Amino acid sequence: xxxRDDRPAAGLMGLARWSPLPVDALxxxxxxxxxxxxxQVLSRGEPGPLLLxxxxxxxxxxxxxxxxxxxxxxxxxxxxxxxxxxQLPADAALLVALxxxxxxxxxxxxxxxxxxxxxxVVLAAARWAPPGQFPFSVAALTAMAAAAxxxxxxxxxxxxxxxxxxxxREQRARLAVAEERARMTRDMHDIVTHNLSVMVALADSAAxxxxxxxxxxxxxxxxxxxxxxxxxxxxxxxLNAEGPSGLSADEPGDAxxxxxxxxxxxxxxxxxxxxxxxxxxxxxxxxxxxxxxxAQLTIYRLAQEALTNTLxxxxxxxxxxxxxxxxxxxxxxxxxxGRPGRPDRTAKASPGRGLTGMRERVAVHDxxxxxxxxxxxxxxxxxxxxLDGEETP
Numbered sequence: 001x002x003x004r005d006d007r008p009a010a011g012l013m014g015l016a017r018w019s020p021l022p023v024d025a026l027x028x029x030x031x032x033x034x035x036x037x038x039x040q041v042l043s044r045g046e047p048g049p050l051l052l053x054x055x056x057x058x059x060x061x062x063x064x065x066x067x068x069x070x071x072x073x074x075x076x077x078x079x080x081x082x083x084x085x086x087q088l089p090a091d092a093a094l095l096v097a098l099x100x101x102x103x104x105x106x107x108x109x110x111x112x113x114x115x116x117x118x119x120x121v122v123l124a125a126a127r128w129a130p131p132g133q134f135p136f137s138v139a140a141l142t143a144m145a146a147a148a149x150x151x152x153x154x155x156x157x158x159x160x161x162x163x164x165x166x167x168x169r170e171q172r173a174r175l176a177v178a179e180e181r182a183r184m185t186r187d188m189h190d191i192v193t194h195n196l197s198v199m200v201a202l203a204d205s206a207a208x209x210x211x212x213x214x215x216x217x218x219x220x221x222x223x224x225x226x227x228x229x230x231x232x233x234x235x236x237x238x239l240n241a242e243g244p245s246g247l248s249a250d251e252p253g254d255a256x257x258x259x260x261x262x263x264x265x266x267x268x269x270x271x272x273x274x275x276x277x278x279x280x281x282x283x284x285x286x287x288x289x290x291x292x293x294x295a296q297l298t299i300y301r302l303a304q305e306a307l308t309n310t311l312x313x314x315x316x317x318x319x320x321x322x323x324x325x326x327x328x329x330x331x332x333x334x335x336x337x338g339r340p341g342r343p344d345r346t347a348k349a350s351p352g353r354g355l356t357g358m359r360e361r362v363a364v365h366d367x368x369x370x371x372x373x374x375x376x377x378x379x380x381x382x383x384x385x386x387l388d389g390e391e392t393p
Contacts, residue, residue, distance in 0.1 A: 021061065024060055024061050024062070028058055028059075028060040035053070035088065036090075049088065052088060053090050056077045056091065056093045057090055059077075059093075060074070060093055063096065067105050068113070074097045075097075075116060075117070075120065087128050091124075096148070098110075098148045098152065099148040101113045102151070102153045102156060104152075110153065118145060124141065125141060185357070186301070190301050190354075192231070193354065194304050194308040195227050195228070197276075197311050197312050198275075198308075199228060202275065203221075206224070220275075234261075262288070262293060263296050263300065265300055266303055269307070270282045273311060276311060278307065278317070278318075279319070280307060280318075282320075284323045284325070285323065286323070286325025286326060286330075288325060292387065295385050298362065299383075301361060302381065302383050303323075305354050305357065305381075306319075306321075306381040307319055307321070307334060308354075309354060309379070310334075310338065313338070314338030314378075316338075317337055318337050319335065319336040320336075322334075322335075327387065328388055329385065329387060332385075333382040334380070336379050337377060338378050365385040365386055366386040367386055369382070
């Protein structure tokens with residue numbers, strides 16, 4: 001929803017997008033016609049005043065395309081008018097030209113134009129002011145020139161401010177798109193890597209026991225299918241799919257999406273890891289209700305990524321997930337007892353997409369992440385999330 005304060009700025013930007021030539025041509029025509037009668041240009045029966053009327057007003061058609069040039073042309077016409085001793089109300093075009101210079105050119109050219117106009121004001125008052133009214137004429141004309149310049153400078157500052165707001169809005173939009181892409185990349189990595197790793201482990205287990213225990217192999221394959229369906233559901237949720245997406249095998253458009261995983265789903269996660277061959281122990285201390293949904297999802301993804309790495313790089317290891325929750329902080333630690341120095345363990349130390357994704361998730365909550373070899377062997381991933389300022393579900 002657009003804020004009320006943005007309406008004047010939006011109006012100015014809308015006017016700025018109009019083609020200036022027709023609008024300025026209409027303005028010049030209005031000034032020409034309005035000042036034609038009071039100046040009695042036609043009643044004089046001479047072509048000189050009419051030509052001066054044209055020379056003063058017609059250049060305003062190009063005032064926004066060449067503000068300084070138009071001001072100089074109108075000023076030259078006014079100088080000829082002063083030299084010919086012809087007084088015309090069309091001199092108001094000088095104020096419009098000065099306003100345009102102030103609105104569309106830097107401060108120095110605007111001040112130079114104002115000083116030039118002030119010199120003309122003094123000359124005009126000296127020639128045409130009634131006897132004894134010279135100071136008052138100069139003051140009145142100077143006030144009008146100052147008002148035109150001030151209005152032009154205010155308009156220029158306002159347009160610059162609006163342009164800055166538009167630029168900031170575009171920058172925020174680009175950052176939002178980049179952040180959303182990063183989020184989707186993290187989610188896709190976590191979902192695909194974890195579920196494929198578990199599915200491959202379960203499929204290998206089913207292939208190993210299919211001859212000796214067909215019933216057990218069938219149960220394992222059902223788990224593989226269930227994990228695949230959950231992976232597709234997680235992908236739909238992460239991509240914010242609306243309507244049929246083609247990602248689900250059974251009525252994808254009507255299939256309900258479950259809430260995003262959180263601390264409550266750490267138990268099923270540990271069960272799946274145990275079924276895939278990774279003995280996993282889970283300890284949760286504290287009340288999950290104190291943790292916002294976004295932080296719960298981060299905790300779940302951290303545990304999921306760490307356990308997946310253990311499953312892939314440390315076969316035969318045992319893992320433990322410890323979660324400690326307080327109203328202000330949430331701490332999660334995942335350790336395993338994989339043997340140190342194994343070639344497949346060194347892959348975990350490389351800064352891959354998984355570790356980068358974990359650091360990005362933790363950074364959203366102004367937290368810290370420590371990942372590396374544990375004392376006594378194995379691997380340790382520990383993260384601390386700051387919950388201050390986050391709303392609980």
